[in-house]
Amino acid sequence: MRRCGLCVALDAPDLATAEGWADAVAPHAGLLKVGLELFSAEGGAAVRRIATRRPVFLDVKLHDIPNTVAGAVRSLAPLGPAWITIHAAGGPAMVEAARKAAEAAGGVARPRILAVTVLTSIDAATLSETGVSGGPVQQVLRLARLAMAAGADGLVCSPREVAPIRDALGELPVLVVPGVRPAGSAADDQARTATPEQVARDGADWIVVGRPITQAADPAEAAWSIAQALRVN
Ligand SMILES: O=C(O)c1cc(=O)[nH]c(=O)n1[C@@H]1O[C@H](COP(=O)(O)O)[C@@H](O)[C@H]1O
Numbered sequence: 001m002r003r004c005g006l007c008v009a010l011d012a013p014d015l016a017t018a019e020g021w022a023d024a025v026a027p028h029a030g031l032l033k034v035g036l037e038l039f040s041a042e043g044g045a046a047v048r049r050i051a052t053r054r055p056v057f058l059d060v061k062l063h064d065i066p067n068t069v070a071g072a073v074r075s076l077a078p079l080g081p082a083w084i085t086i087h088a089a090g091g092p093a094m095v096e097a098a099r100k101a102a103e104a105a106g107g108v109a110r111p112r113i114l115a116v117t118v119l120t121s122i123d124a125a126t127l128s129e130t131g132v133s134g135g136p137v138q139q140v141l142r143l144a145r146l147a148m149a150a151g152a153d154g155l156v157c158s159p160r161e162v163a164p165i166r167d168a169l170g171e172l173p174v175l176v177v178p179g180v181r182p183a184g185s186a187a188d189d190q191a192r193t194a195t196p197e198q199v200a201r202d203g204a205d206w207i208v209v210g211r212p213i214t215q216a217a218d219p220a221e222a223a224w225s226i227a228q229a230l231r232v233n
Pocket residue numbers: 009011035059085116118119120121156157178179180188190208209210211212
């Protein structure tokens with residue numbers, strides 16, 4: 001039976017705040033995420049410090065020409081992240097360049113490349129405004145196939161596409177799923193959401209949760225409660 005783990009997004013303005021959250025939630029989280037806010041403020045030190053608690057998911061969502069993305073992956077790999085995000089919409093050559101750069105960075109401990117499909121903040125109307133017709137599920141499936149064929153190790157999608165991706169692409173892709181909200185929590189700026197229980201049932205490998213944990217009165221308790229909700233299988 002597939003187990004779904006909790007990744008906590010440490011979206012903090014400084015390392016002291018992030019390390020406080022990391023210490024509180026580490027007993028309930030299998031991965032900790034360093035994203036654009038923390039990485040922009042603290043750089044590589046954030047990855048190195050957080051990695052002393054749990055493997056780090058370094059979410060920088062690279063999206064550039066293949067040569068530049070490959071160079072960025074080469075520069076980030078020595079920090080030791082378990083995962084690095086890129087945008088699948090950069091196209092197959094970009095995804096392949098990221099994968100090759102990660103492999104060249106070496107060994108079994110190489111960073112894994114996660115391809116972001118359609119951001120969880122984007123609804124059908126916004127997607128159509130950007131020129132993409134057909135709706136999020138169709139676009140996510142298109143980008144998921146493209147990214148996996150080009151060598152991505154896994155995919156980031158919203159809770160709404162976990163079941164469709166499993167139907168279309170099977171059990172192999174690692175699925176990492178933000179936009180998760182416990183019943184009754186505010187959606188904030190997330191558009192395509194579902195509960196932890198639903199996402200685990202549909203076959204996600206990891207959920208990514210930030211504010212419902214970090215902005216809770218007791219982040220450790222909030223992380224524990226979400227981790228419990230994942231044990232539905
Ligand atoms: O790549 C991501 O992690 C990501 C992709 C996506 O489509 N949507 C998304 O919300 N994320 C990240 O997941 C986290 C969600 O945070 P909360 O909305 O606070 O739970 C943030 O750190 C986002 O940067």
